Amino acid sequence: MSRKYFGTDGIRGAVGTYPITPEFVMKLGWAAGKVFAQQGKSKILIGKDTRISGYMFESALEAGLTAAGVDSGMLGPMPTPGIAYLTRTLHADAGIVISASHNAYHDNGIKFFSADGTKLDDAIELEIEKYLDEPMTTASSDKLGKAFRINDAAGRYIEFCKSTVRRLKLKGRRIVLDCAHGATYQIAPAVFKELGAEIIAIGTSPDGLNINKDIGSTSPKQLQQKVIETRADLGIGFDGDGDRVVMVDEKGEIVDGDELLYIMAMHARSRKRLGGGVVGTLMSNLGLELALKREKIDFVRANVGDRYVMQQLKEHNWRFGGESSGHLLCLDSTSTGDGVVAALQIMMALQDSGKSLHELKSGMVKCPQTMINVRRNKDIDVAKDKTIQAAAADVEAELDGRGRVLLRPSGTEPVVRVMVEGENGELVAKKALQLAEIVENIIS
Known part of the structure; x- marks a missing residue:
């Protein structure tokens, strides 16, 4: 399970086979609530940024947590690190952030903080994922969670x-x-x-x-x-x-x-x-x-x-x-x-x-950097390909300890990023182009 769950207008995107809809977000809140409730914990804070879909996801999370018998502390618009701080200082059992960070308004996402204001342990995330595959049940009326507004959160x-x-x-x-x-x-x-x-x-x-x-x-x-x-x-x-x-x-x-x-x-x-x-x-x-x-x-x-x-x-x-x-x-x-x-x-x-x-x-002088994206049509591990690695080693040798080479497959696009960096900008650009051509011949 990813630490973030991104979607577009709340409907595009997935964690495994789970589409990100208001229904999924409510189920996610319920699943998280079930895990924390079993540990004897009962208060989770919810904060968000200013994108319009935050209203929808905030309500969905609150409903899911309430159904699981967990109380929700509503923070309203609040920076992500502010939610981490308030989770810690208000002694909540977890914090939930509704935000897609630097993305445009039509994206949104959810991530969790632990009680000490850090990312959740993988074991807890796996436990939450397990509950996502189970039918959602609602606590009895006398065990339902409550929602409350934290009015002094910003202050x-x-x-x-x-x-x-x-x-x-x-x-x-x-x-x-x-x-x-x-x-x-x-x-x-x-x-x-x-x-x-x-x-x-x-x-x-x-x-x-x-x-x-x-x-x-x-x-x-x-x-x-x-x-x-x-x-x-x-x-x-x-x-x-x-x-x-x-x-x-x-x-x-x-x-x-x-x-x-x-x-x-x-x-x-x-x-x-x-x-x-x-x-x-x-x-x-x-x-x-x-x-x-x-x-x-x-x-x-x-x-x-x-x-x-x-x-x-x-x-x-x-x-x-x-x-x-x-x-x-x-x-x-x-x-x-x-x-x-x-x-x-x-x-x-x-x-x-x-x-x-x-x-x-001015105490730090940035080195010139050239990055070229090479489209990848073959499933080749550039870190293990001997020809590519030999070519990269040759470039680093020419940079003579005053530069470096980075070959990094993109995590979001079918490309390999070829980056050369060093003190001599003209040499950096020339070597980046040469190395990109070699990589392209092999992976494209």
Whole structure:
């Protein structure tokens, strides 16, 4: 069973053979309720982003949990990391997020948090899946669950975000916030305003259909323009559910997740709270690895995906990691990726260093990168094909330790992504094309 269940208008998509309809979501709520009720647990929180189908799925989940005899605490629109925090701090037995993250409004999805604000164990997910195959039964009237609204959810989360940077003072800072018409549309402006900043907010008028539409962390052009237009100190952009962040410096240049992770790591080390090394992914820019190496900070790469970054952090007992997309983990502050908390960490670095965002990011120089998608018509494992691997080794040898090659089958398309990265952009582009031709001859 996947940790996320995506669909379109609530009807397209599947987990195994289960179509994602309101009926399926109600059954999913019931199945989860049955599993937690058997463990003697009785309270699950439900939060959502701002897309229109959230109303429908929220009601369906509530009905399923009620039928299973489990109480539902309704949070309303709330960033995904806020739901994780409230699940933990309100001592709920689990949290459910209704969101499709950075996707368009017509997609939606569901994922779960455990009682401690982390992803559910696989064993619990498998138990939920087992109940999906059983007929749905309703608890007796005296055993039905109840639903209740948590009216101070936003205020609690706002105070939590501020508590992660108690020394931070933003008076005199002009900041553009782009909330993607998503779940941070009330939270982020309140956090930064209460810390003293002058806020210019865009993407704060959700209508159920405009979430992530040409705005937010995945489409930062409006944010860049607004920073230049208003002569702001910087801009901060979130995605629809608030677990990703990108920033724009005072020159209007994008500061992506790799650069933000570098800034966070350097600041954490200066405050003696780094606690080890840094975890990136296979897609993290080589410039991040080289910059950290220069500073004698350990760096490891995980598979693409926040759950794999988290696994590596736990294995190494480290605190800081993230992805180029801006999904950043600061485990000494919170239990999951949190766009607002990560942005506050950057603001703390600016305050302590006395430097601008442009100056701080300049410590890391991004390497040129060329990626070519090669259509795959044959079921060939590129990691085991000797010809492809020999060609990749030849390219890495020519890069002479100042570059790398990544061959990665897409998880969503019938293509292999051929990526070459290095300090010499002309050489990188040339070698990427040569390697892609070799891969194409074999897999197409």
